[in-house]
Amino acid sequence: SQKIEQNSEALNIQEGKTATLTCNYTNYSPAYLQWYRQDPGRGPVFLLLIRENEKEKRKERLKVTFDTTLKQSLFHITASQPADSATYLCALDADDYKLSFGAGTTVTVRA
Amino acid sequence: GAVVSQHPSRVICKSGTSVKIECRSLDFQATTMFWYRQFPKQSLMLMATSNEGSKATYEQGVEKDKFLINHASLTLSTLTVTSAHPEDSSFYICSARVGGGTNTGELFFGEGSRLTVL
Numbered sequence: 001s002q003k004i005e006q007n008s009e010a011l012n013i014q015e016g017k018t019a020t021l022t023c024n025y026t027n028y029s030p031a032y033l034q035w036y037r038q039d040p041g042r043g044p045v046f047l048l049l050i051r052e053n054e055k056e057k058r059k060e061r062l063k064v065t066f067d068t069t070l071k072q073s074l075f076h077i078t079a080s081q082p083a084d085s086a087t088y089l090c091a092l093d094a095d096d097y098k099l100s101f102g103a104g105t106t107v108t109v110r111a
Numbered sequence: 112g113a114v115v116s117q118h119p120s121r122v123i124c125k126s127g128t129s130v131k132i133e134c135r136s137l138d139f140q141a142t143t144m145f146w147y148r149q150f151p152k153q154s155l156m157l158m159a160t161s162n163e164g165s166k167a168t169y170e171q172g173v174e175k176d177k178f179l180i181n182h183a184s185l186t187l188s189t190l191t192v193t194s195a196h197p198e199d200s201s202f203y204i205c206s207a208r209v210g211g212g213t214n215t216g217e218l219f220f221g222e223g224s225r226l227t228v229l
Contacts, residue, residue: 004154034217043117043204043220044155089154091218097208098145099218103154 002027006090006102013080014110021075021105023090028100030092033066033073038087038104047088048075080109113139113209117221124195125229131191132224134205140185141207145218146178149202161188161205195228202226 003026013019023033032051036044050057050066050073057064063076077084087104094100114137124130134144142163147155159180160168167180177199179191192199202225206218 009152041202041223041225043115043206043223044218045220046112046217049217097143098157098160100157101147101155103152 002094002100004028004090004092004100004102006088006105008105009103010106010108012108012110015080015082017080019077019080019084019107019109021077021088021090021107023073023075023102025071025092028071028092028094030094032093033064034091034099035062035064035073035075036089036091036101038089040087044089044101077107080107082109082111085109112217113137113207113219115141115205115207115219115221117205117224119224120222121225121227123227123229126196127194129191129193130195130226131189132203132205132226134188134190134207134221136186136207136219139207139209141188141209142185144182144188144205144207146180146188146190147204147206149204149223155204158190163188192226195226197228200226200228 005024007022034049035047038044048064061078065074087106089104091099091101116135118133144161146158158173161180161182163182169175182188204223206220
């Protein structure tokens with residue numbers, strides 16, 4: 001069966017450190033992978049998209065890698081700030097134009 | 112970025128009643144919108160794909176007669192939860208892509224609607 005697993009459910013880090021989130025998938029062949037941020041009680045907000053032929057993508061303090069051999073994406077938040085505290089979701093194209101989401105990793109950045 | 116607006120943000124209803132949730136694309140036309148449901152600490156689950164001017168496409172296990180979707184214009188899709196029961200209590204979120212549903216790329220989400228059925 002198809003699975004998207006985000007390890008782990010929660011991540012607590014000190015301000016200024018780098019948070020690294022993992023997204024592993026099984027039985028998908030995605031052409032691209034996306035990361036979203038979701039705050040409590042709100043809809044997700046798009047952060048980054050990386051295509052299967054791209055190894056790495058950056059946007060400000062965010063960096064995403066995509067390894068189609070390992071079937072894994074890593075999401076890094078560098079120089080983390082308390083405002084980065086949120087749940088981060090990975091998503092990939094499952095069937096044509098539909099997106100399937102992982103359960104998310106909740107990041108808490110301590111001041 | 113594009114804006115998707117959802118209303119109401121919160122609704123409480125009695126068991127057996129119907130509730131309508133609206134999803135509007137404010138600054139772009141959306142031929143396709145997607146309706147998701149999210150339970151606490153779980154991932155977003157796609158319920159159905161709403162197609163302007165035609166019937167919605169439902170995911171396996173989603174009852175089309177219970178979750179009525181209407182996409183009457185290029186900027187509005189509605190989800191009606193009919194004969195709601197407490198197990199229907201959840202967070203419902205709509206989304207759309209600029210350029211149509213078959214375009215790859217980011218999804219723009221509404222703010223979500225928290226439904227509580229008593």
